[in-house]
Amino acid sequence: MRATFETTVDSPTTAVDALADISGLSKQKIKDAMAKGACWWQVKGKTVRLRKAKRLLKPGTHIQLFYDDQVLARHPEQPRLVENTGRYSVWHKPHGLLSQGSQWGDHCSLLRLVETILATPSFLVHRLDADAAGLMLIAHDGKAAAALSQLFSGRTVTKVYQASVEGELICQDRLIETPLDGKTAVSRVSTLKTDPDGGTSRVQVIIETGRKHQIRRHLAGIGHPIVGDRLYGESHPDGLRLEAVYLAFHCPLTNRQQAFGEEPAAT
Numbered sequence: 001m002r003a004t005f006e007t008t009v010d011s012p013t014t015a016v017d018a019l020a021d022i023s024g025l026s027k028q029k030i031k032d033a034m035a036k037g038a039c040w041w042q043v044k045g046k047t048v049r050l051r052k053a054k055r056l057l058k059p060g061t062h063i064q065l066f067y068d069d070q071v072l073a074r075h076p077e078q079p080r081l082v083e084n085t086g087r088y089s090v091w092h093k094p095h096g097l098l099s100q101g102s103q104w105g106d107h108c109s110l111l112r113l114v115e116t117i118l119a120t121p122s123f124l125v126h127r128l129d130a131d132a133a134g135l136m137l138i139a140h141d142g143k144a145a146a147a148l149s150q151l152f153s154g155r156t157v158t159k160v161y162q163a164s165v166e167g168e169l170i171c172q173d174r175l176i177e178t179p180l181d182g183k184t185a186v187s188r189v190s191t192l193k194t195d196p197d198g199g200t201s202r203v204q205v206i207i208e209t210g211r212k213h214q215i216r217r218h219l220a221g222i223g224h225p226i227v228g229d230r231l232y233g234e235s236h237p238d239g240l241r242l243e244a245v246y247l248a249f250h251c252p253l254t255n256r257q258q259a260f261g262e263e264p265a266a267t
Contacts, residue, residue, distance in 0.1 A: 037106035134244025160246035
């Protein structure tokens with residue numbers, strides 16, 4: 001079942017009662033959906049998630065429930081904490097985990113899981129495709145989020161990925177500069193090993209820009225799509241074989257050089 005329910009309450013009532021009246025869903029299902037981030041309301045002109053089922057709503061309050069039983073039934077794989085610096089933390093996101101949630105819920109997102117695990121406010125700094133795995137930073141206060149987001153929006157962060165691609169690809173620091181969506185996009189690809197029997201190659205990719213699906217599109221563009229890339233190649237039972245393995249930057253919060261993950265191979 002996938003449906004949207006919304007109402008503006010005309011008399012004082014709890015959130016769960018208001019949603020039960022308009023949806024016909026059981027209160028237990030509504031509470032579960034709210035806890036998983038599928039309910040929204042307006043506070044001080046902003047639309048935000050409402051998780052407290054017993055929240056008393058004043059007349060005139062607008063409330064929405066985005067109910068999708070398939071989304072709500074998902075059980076996310078847990079991320080792994082790499083380091084917690086206090087103002088931000090570094091995590092290894094598993095394949096299939098969203099960076100952040102959607103209107104239908106956020107319990108299967110790294111951002112929400114980190115917020116729950118550390119019991120502290122969490123802010124998204126940068127993104128990683130849901131199908132990909134690897135290192136991500138999560139900020140824990142607004143100023144840290146702004147400073148780190150600005151850092152990641154430029155070209156001052158070293159981002160290194162590894163991928164298994166289809167076919168035999170032999171190269172060293174191959175420059176790919178094919179523009180994407182009318183914007184400059186720069187990737188550098190080096191072969192780590194080849195598997196002639198399996199018909200695949202393992203490559204290292206260093207990106208200097210962060211366009212949408214940049215690595216996937218660049219590798220597919222040279223005839224070597226990533227194994228398991230359902231968008232630009234062919235699907236695979238093991239999913240997309242792309243992982244962010246290394247991040248390095250000069251931290252604007254401590255004025256120190258920071259590096260996390262596996263050192264890139266020399267090219």
